[in-house]
Amino acid sequence: MVDWIDVGHLDDIPRLGARTVATAQGEIALFRTGDDNVFALHNRCPHKAGPLSEGIVHGHKVTCPLHNWVIELESGAAVAPDVGCAPKLPVKVEEGRIWLQLGIRLKVVHG
């Protein structure tokens, strides 16, 4: 059983913005969309490892700040025709608190 970690309040992330969580395995980007959904992705664009958390969030997507790849927040997949994936992590919002699951997934991510 993997623990859920309380990483902060929804309002700590600007709407249509992102914050990061620093972990021993690398940075996790938490995105808050216009409809107040929160998504968690590994903070590395599949293209050239750009920090996705610094991109512009629109709809359920983020545009990488380095070369404008567009990444689907729900899956971490690059929008066609680009191909690649930023691994996603389980995240949930309960009563305004953001809960993130680290651990096993991350180990897979780092292969």
Next chain:
Amino acid sequence: MSKGKLVVVGNGMAGMRTVEELLKIAPDTYDITVFGAEPQVNYNRILLSSVLAGEKAMDDIVISPRSWYDEHGITLFTGDPVVALDAQAQTVTSAGGRVVAYDKLLLATGSNPLVPPIPGLDLPGVCSFRDIKDVETMIGAAEEHRHAVVIGGGLLGLEAAWGLKRRGMSVAVVHLMPTLMERQLDTAAGQLLQRDLDRRGIAFFTDGQTEEITGDDRVRSVRLADGREIPADLVVMAVGIRPNIALAKAAGLDANRGIVVADNMQTTDPSIFAVGECAEHRGLCFGLVAPLWDMAKVCAHHLAGGEEMLFAAPALSTRLKITGIDVFSAGALAAADEADDEITLQDAAHGTYKKLILRDGKLVGTVLYGDVADGAWYFDLMRQGADIGAIRQTMIFGQAHAETGGKSAALSVAAMSDDLQVCGCNGVSKGSICKAIAEKGLTSLDEVRAHTKASASCGSCSGMVQQILAHALGGAVVEAEPAMCKCTDHTHDEVRRSIVAQGLTTQQAVRETLNWKTEDGCAKCRPALNYYLLCAWPTDYVDDQQSRFINERAHANIQKDGTYSVVPRMWGGLTTPAELRAIADVAEKYAIPTVKVTGGQRIDLLGVKKEDLPGVWGDLNDAGMVSGHAYAKGLRTVKTCVGSEWCRFGTQDSTGLGVRLEKLLWGTWTPHKVKLAVSGCPRNCAEASIKDIGVICTEAGYDISVGGNGGIDVRVTEHLCQVKTEDEVLEYAAAFLQLYREEARYLDRTAPWLSRVGIDYCKQRVVADADGRRALYARFLFSQRHVQIDPWAERADKGIEAHEFKPLLKVG
């Protein structure tokens, strides 16, 4: 009717191509038997050099696998050379004792390496460069031995030398003549070739007459007539080829250097034909592949019973297959007499050389070295015997230049080779663009950009990509004023007008009123809308940080590794010891890895970690420095020269004026970045003529010019006006800038905007219309009241936007 019997002697490229052509036009005419001396099936001999160089595998160069012979019912005997021909009895006898009768015989025996009478040729470690066995010998030697000597500096010898060099051997080439490839290249090109190969580590012994190959159980050295001795573990004989005519001669066929054939490829025996290197047509033998293909076609036609098609020796061209060395030659190498003309173009530093030989208004010879892109075009002109009178002046510069007068926009995309790199940023060739267009059915520039990344980075090749697309689609591609982005059908100009006309003051209002297709826009339209609203409503609109690109949100430039660069403002390029000391202290305190002087006369601190930014800014603020906005679509720098204060040529205080301009304009947001310069005299040391606004001081006053750009498309400024005082410079410059702010599209620099609206329009608005100018200036000053706040100080001291610089949490 029973089939005739066709026997083919020679399982090489010319013989098998003839069989292929025959099967195409008359598949059931003959029972076909093929004898090959080599154990392999038909392979592409031309590519042996690529196999030797390790660029291709043996399997890659097979033309017809065994299954091909089976499918077509061809009886194939490999490794069994024909040793006797009885033209009376119409039979051939092979070394293996096979006797086969024919109705028609095709001789395609090729040629043998030319072997001069040199002592030592029979030593182990000596080979020629003709077949797969030779290549295997050479590859084996390269694995075990060090020194190779190639005898012969022609096409074949040089390809052998390069291949052995690639395989790690130390290689020397002995050549009888003073320059390399003297049959295909003139002296100048031959010398360039030698220089380039010499730089790649191949040693040359020109004017070298080989006297002896020494050694006991293996070669040891090559000794030249002049006494020079070259150590050798491998000796490759590549001095030339001789048509293989022994069989034909013994059978009583006419043969000189090659087997004599008529225009229909028939030998002096009507049942026997000959094609390829072994044939001699009108006194000429051929060693290149193009005429062999023609021979094969003609011969197949006659074998199939045709009578019309005749062989005519074509013009020939040569290319050398050494990676990175481009050589092209065709026709005459030099003027034959005074009636001929030569045109040459040589750039020794770039290693390019071009020579054209003209006779009676036609091109009769081409030698190209280094830049061979136009080889095919020149060759075409030669073959067509085209009258080159009209392009004579410019043809040496290539097709694009000759046909368009050097206008790159009209560059013939049809003439571009597939290898030509169109997009330098993303390394996309014309070939891959065409492939994507064909395979994925692309019809717009956007699609091509999306699928290939061509023109997706700097965009300077967009025009060329557009042309390739138009060419591929066989017609013009419609290019209307594009919509702002995929979220809307409205153009930038329409959106700007609506914002003011309908009084829209928030992004949400714009998107709702103008029927946006997305809830919160995209990374293209959000920054644009944010700017348009900010410009239209400087007091009311609240700047939306989430619609800013990261650089403008973090007030620093993101680098490829996710760190940032920090550039403090240096007014007019002036600094002080105290400022420099503070910069040095900051760089050491935060372990900033790179400190660089920028082109805009200030200092860039590169590699700052994001969480250190507020600290770095705070320290710089303490020393009196503020943000240089090096990250902004806004005012960057005002570059100056020292002017009349120090310079003996200076006419006005250009530095002081630069400082005044920068103090007036800093902090403004504009459609794209804005750079200024002030030069103290027309010598223009501050490079004012490639800035968005450039001021050049004269004794009479100040010349203001606008719309320059030093970026992808260099564009020189256009003259706006001349004014008498510094105050006027400030007013005119700010008014021009406000016009640009209000009317240009987001991400347009002043240069493309000015190209669109024209300098006369700007003169009318800023110079002629004095009231209009003052109004523009007033609006600019009003707007500045709300933005001239140092964003660094706000974030360093007041903790504004603190979340931007801190992780939400650290775990583990």
